[in-house]
Structure formats: C-alpha cells, structure tokens
Amino acid sequence: MQKSVRYNEGHALYLSVIARKEGTKRGYLSKKTTENSKWHEKFFALYQNVLFYFDTDQSARPSGIYLLEGCTCERVPALKVSTVGKDALDKLHYFLVVFGHDGQKPLELRTEEESDCDEWVEAIQQASYSDIIIEREVLMQKYIHLVQIVETEKVAANQLRTQLEDQDTEIERLKSEIIALNKTKERMRPYHVHQEEEDPDIKKIKKVQSFMRGWLCRRKWKIIVQDYICSPHAESMRKRNQIVFNMVEAETEYVHQLSILVNCFLRPLRMAASSKKPPISHDDVSSIFLNSETIMFLHEIFHQGLKARIANWPTLVLADLFDILLPMLNIYQEFVRNHQYSLQVLANCKQNRDFDKLLKQYESNAACEGRMLETFLTYPMFQIPRYIITLHELLAHTPHEHVERKSLEFAKSKLEELSRVMHDEVSDTENIRKNLAIERMIVEGCDILLDTSQTFVRQGESCGVLSLIECTLIEEPDANDEDGEPVSLTHIFKHISTDEWRHASLAIYWPLFIYCSLINYYRHARKVSKLPAV
Incomplete structure (x- = not known):
C-alpha cells in the first residue's frame, strides 16, 4: 500500500496567510471541479510559485494548494455550448x-474580465522558483555594482574635498598678495599724481610715442604677412591644403559609390538569392562582390577621420590616419585578384533572363545615375593608385622639416609596395587565365600551356585555326636508317590548303619551323654520339 506524503501543515497555513495578504496576484476566479465539471467561485492567492484558493477572501484556512513549479499557463477558447446562454458565456x-x-489533471479557470485573465496568465507563467533565483542573482549583481559605484563616488568625493581645501588655501594666499599689492599701489599713487601735475606735456609726448610705436609695429607686421603670403612656402601650403580638401571630396564620393554598390546591389541580391526561386546563387553573389562590404566599412571609418581632421583646420595632421589605414588595405589584394573572375561570373549570370531583368531594375535606380554594376565593381581597382598619386602630390608640397614628412613617405612606400604585389598577382592570374583560354581554343589541347611557368606575351587577331591532327609529324622509317627521314615543313603543312597558307601568319608557323629544325639537329647529333632516341 502506498504511503501518503507528509507535509508541514503549519508552514503551509503560514504561507497561505502571507499569500492572502501580500500575494503577487489575488482575486476571485471560477474553478471547474473534476467530479461533476461544475464551476465554483473561489478566492485565489498567488505567492511565489504556490497558488492557494479559499472559499472566500475572509477564510482562515485554504481549500487547496497548487505547486506551480514547471507548469505552463495559456489562454483557451470558450467552450462549445448551445445557443441558450451563449451570450453570457461569450463574456467569460x-x-x-x-x-x-x-x-495531475489540468486546472481550468475563468474570469469575467479579459484584462484580469491576461494578468493571471502572465503572473502564473512567471511564478517559477528558478526564475526567482535568477532574478535574485541579477539583483545581487546590480547591488554589488551599485556598492562599487558608491565606494568610487566616496573616493572621488574625498579627493574633491581635498582639492577644495587646497584651493581655499590658495585663495587665501592670493587674497593676501592682492592686499599687499593694493597697499603698494596706494603708496605709489601720490608720486604719479604729483608727477602728472608737474609735467602735463609729458603725457602728450607719451601718447604720440605710443601712437607711433603702434603704427610702426602694425606696419612691420603687415610687411611680414604680405611677404609670407607671396613666399613659396605659403604657396606650397595653399596647394597642400587644396590637395587635402580634394582628397576629402574624393573620399566622400568613393564612400558614396561603395554605399550604392552595397545597398543597391549586394544586399538586394542576397535577399533575392534567399527567395524560393532565386535568380542567382549565394556563391555567385559572393564571387561577384567578395569583400565589398568590408571595404565600405573600412573607408567609412577613414572618411570620418578625415572629416574630423578638416574640422581642426588649419592644423591638418594626416599621417596617423594612414598609419591606421595601411595594415587594413590588404583586403584589396583579394578584391583585385578576384576582379576579373567576378566580371566573368557576372557575365555568365546575365545569361539568365530573370537575373538580367532584376539587375536592370536595380541599375535603373536614381542613385546609380545610369551606371552599370560593372562600373561600381571597377571603382575599388583605382583606389590604391589614387592614394599613391595623392601622397606624391602631398609630399611635393610638404617641406622636408615638416613633422609629417617621414610618416607620409613611409605610407607612400608601403602603398607602392602593396600596388606592386597586387599588380604581380593580377598579372600572374591573368597570364594563367589567358593561357587556359588559348589551350581551350586548340582542338586537341596543348599540355605545355598548362604549365604555370609559361608567360602570355602578346595578343592579336588570329589569321586561321591550325589543327594539331593535320600538323602531326609524319615519318617514314627507312630500312638503313632507323631514325627515319628528316622532318621538314612539307610533312607538317602537306594537309594545309593554298588559301590557308596564304592567310597564315608568320607568328603562327614560325615556332613550328624552329621545332622542326631542333628535331633534325637532335637526330643528327644522335647519329654521331649515339644519344638515346626521342
């Protein structure tokens, strides 16, 4: 036989008294009984995570107790009943x-007011001991933080009090000095009055002398200022300031262009790629734009720094901005390296009519001013050279003894080094791509073009297409000569028609002639020195 659970009835009664007087939520609710499914009005009181209900609000003992830890509470629709009394039930x-x-069967409750129902549901949902513990910990942390603030304020108040005492002492000392100076002035005043009364003309002479000294001083400074304005140094400073102002305007325009690229193209295309029928994939969006958004954030920070420097004009200090910008410009290497590939991906995506239509819709935006997406993708390609040109012009008008001279020269050298590295990487990448494109144009392929050490020298108009099948070296072995007859251009071009020979370019057939000559020379050397056969 299962034993009953014992509990401390006195403690439960004590908690019920507290709940009835100080509970989180108290009021009359209708409770549905489990025996006959009838509704009885009871007085409910919620205290922490325990729900008590009484027969009336004056009852000393609770009629029942519910432990709400781990429970859920939610609104339910009205019960389905006949039309008789439906209006009355709709109000519950x-x-x-x-x-x-x-x-444990669910507890069904009802109220007459909707607001009262919402308040009971919210109160029961928050009646969790674990939530109370978490709230207590948060409040304890806030209390500790406030105690630390109070201690800090006390220390600051003591320091201010000490400073005030020191200032009071200093004020007393200054007052004593002022009193002493006033006494000295009082003693010297009769001498000055007597002197003025005795020499009235001296005062006029002093006024004239003072006027002349002022006029000479102003004239001297006027000459100094005019000479400086006309000096090469002032002209150089004016040009330097103009260069800085132009750089700020160019940076403002560049940030605006990057903002259009990100807000009018990148982010809308990302949203389109996440649609049910995407006209473009996320990989293609990443390949086209790569790190454009990061570049925009970087230059927005740099632009804010430039505007802050302009606000302090005529004092213009720019070297520290470039010191911050230089380590982060390496993100341009990845963008420049990917630029040609991004244009190819964009061209391939334009073959999709849906994407092309969507892109034209984006490009028709008034902010784009009739410019295409390719134009905005090209702007970052010229930013590093623009910085180099700007620093070169800035150094041309910066004196050698200027405080920023060395920093600007260092920034210029770093940018030139970064530009060379980017140019070499782009050249290598373009060389490989052009070699692969040429290799794909050859019918049978050409493995030697797949070697990364091959360099693309020049590109021109093609005069004809030469098939390597028709240019195969044909050898007829001789019984007396195991090496076969020498290779000649007749063997190579015997399948080429007269029209093809007439239009053939020397740049196409000259390497074949050199190749045949080397083969013949090698065969002759092998006969003499018994070299292994090729």
Whole structure:
C-alpha cells in the first residue's frame, strides 16, 4: 500500500496567510471541479510559485494548494455550448494551467474580465522558483555594482574635498598678495599724481610715442604677412591644403559609390538569392562582390577621420590616419585578384533572363545615375593608385622639416609596395587565365600551356585555326636508317590548303619551323654520339 506524503501543515497555513495578504496576484476566479465539471467561485492567492484558493477572501484556512513549479499557463477558447446562454458565456474568459508531472489533471479557470485573465496568465507563467533565483542573482549583481559605484563616488568625493581645501588655501594666499599689492599701489599713487601735475606735456609726448610705436609695429607686421603670403612656402601650403580638401571630396564620393554598390546591389541580391526561386546563387553573389562590404566599412571609418581632421583646420595632421589605414588595405589584394573572375561570373549570370531583368531594375535606380554594376565593381581597382598619386602630390608640397614628412613617405612606400604585389598577382592570374583560354581554343589541347611557368606575351587577331591532327609529324622509317627521314615543313603543312597558307601568319608557323629544325639537329647529333632516341 502506498504511503501518503507528509507535509508541514503549519508552514503551509503560514504561507497561505502571507499569500492572502501580500500575494503577487489575488482575486476571485471560477474553478471547474473534476467530479461533476461544475464551476465554483473561489478566492485565489498567488505567492511565489504556490497558488492557494479559499472559499472566500475572509477564510482562515485554504481549500487547496497548487505547486506551480514547471507548469505552463495559456489562454483557451470558450467552450462549445448551445445557443441558450451563449451570450453570457461569450463574456467569460478561460485559461488553463497544465502541470509538468504526470497524474495531475489540468486546472481550468475563468474570469469575467479579459484584462484580469491576461494578468493571471502572465503572473502564473512567471511564478517559477528558478526564475526567482535568477532574478535574485541579477539583483545581487546590480547591488554589488551599485556598492562599487558608491565606494568610487566616496573616493572621488574625498579627493574633491581635498582639492577644495587646497584651493581655499590658495585663495587665501592670493587674497593676501592682492592686499599687499593694493597697499603698494596706494603708496605709489601720490608720486604719479604729483608727477602728472608737474609735467602735463609729458603725457602728450607719451601718447604720440605710443601712437607711433603702434603704427610702426602694425606696419612691420603687415610687411611680414604680405611677404609670407607671396613666399613659396605659403604657396606650397595653399596647394597642400587644396590637395587635402580634394582628397576629402574624393573620399566622400568613393564612400558614396561603395554605399550604392552595397545597398543597391549586394544586399538586394542576397535577399533575392534567399527567395524560393532565386535568380542567382549565394556563391555567385559572393564571387561577384567578395569583400565589398568590408571595404565600405573600412573607408567609412577613414572618411570620418578625415572629416574630423578638416574640422581642426588649419592644423591638418594626416599621417596617423594612414598609419591606421595601411595594415587594413590588404583586403584589396583579394578584391583585385578576384576582379576579373567576378566580371566573368557576372557575365555568365546575365545569361539568365530573370537575373538580367532584376539587375536592370536595380541599375535603373536614381542613385546609380545610369551606371552599370560593372562600373561600381571597377571603382575599388583605382583606389590604391589614387592614394599613391595623392601622397606624391602631398609630399611635393610638404617641406622636408615638416613633422609629417617621414610618416607620409613611409605610407607612400608601403602603398607602392602593396600596388606592386597586387599588380604581380593580377598579372600572374591573368597570364594563367589567358593561357587556359588559348589551350581551350586548340582542338586537341596543348599540355605545355598548362604549365604555370609559361608567360602570355602578346595578343592579336588570329589569321586561321591550325589543327594539331593535320600538323602531326609524319615519318617514314627507312630500312638503313632507323631514325627515319628528316622532318621538314612539307610533312607538317602537306594537309594545309593554298588559301590557308596564304592567310597564315608568320607568328603562327614560325615556332613550328624552329621545332622542326631542333628535331633534325637532335637526330643528327644522335647519329654521331649515339644519344638515346626521342
């Protein structure tokens, strides 16, 4: 036989008294009984995670107790009844308390006011001991933080009090000095009055002398200022300031262009790629734009720094901005290296009519001013050279003894080094791509073009297409000569028609002639020195 669970009835009664007087939520609710499914009005009181209900609000003992830890509470629709009394039931609002353990039936409650129902549901949902513990920890942390703030304020108040005492002492000392100076002035005043009364003409002479000294001083400074304005140094400073102002305007325009690229193309295309029928994939969007958004964020920070420097004009200090910018410009290497590939991916995506239509819709935006997406993708390609040109012009008008001279020269050298590295990487990448393109144009392929050490020298108009099948070296072995007859251009071009020979370019057939000559020379040397056969 299962034993009953014991509990401390006195403690439960004590908690019920506290809940009835100081509970989180108190009021009359209609409770549905489990025996006959009838509704009885009871007085409910919620205290922490325990729900008590009484027969009336004056009852000393609770009629029942519910432990709400781990339960859920939610609104439920009104019960389906006949039309008789339907209007009265529509005015009632029901909610259900589902307990987290098995064997406990849900508690069905109802109220007459909707706001009262919402308040009960919210209160029961928050009646969790674990939530109370978490809230207590948060409040304890806030309390500790406030205690630390109070201690800090006390220390600051003591320091201010000490400073005030020191200032009071200093004020007393200054007052004593002022009193002493006033006494000295009082003693010297009769002498000055007597002197003025005795020499009235001296005062006029002093006024004239003062006027002349002022006029000479102003004239001297006027000459100095005019000479400086006309000096080469002032002209150089004016040009230097103009270069800085032009750089700020160019940076403003560049940030605006990057903003259009990101806001009018990149982000809308990302959203389009996430649609049910995407006209473009996320990989293609990443390949086209790569790190354009990061470049925009970087230059927005740099632009804000430039505007802050302009606000402090005529003091213009730019070297520290370039010191911050230089380590982050390496992101341009990846963008420049990927630029040609991004244009190819964009051209391939334009073959899709849906994407082409969507792209034209984006390009018709008034902010684009009739410019295409390819134009905006090209702008970052010229930013590093623009910085190099700007620094070169800035150094041309910066004196050698200027405080920023060395920093600007260092920034210029770093940018030139980065530009060379980017140019070499782009050249290598383009060389490989052009070699692969030529290799794909050859019918039978050419493995030697797949070697990365091959360099693309020049590109021109093709005069004809030469098939390597028709240019195969044909050898007729001789009984007396195991090496066969020498290779000649007749063997190579015997399948080429007269029209093809007439239009053939020397740049195409000259390497074949050199190749045949080397083969013949090698065969002759092998006969003499018995070299292994090729």
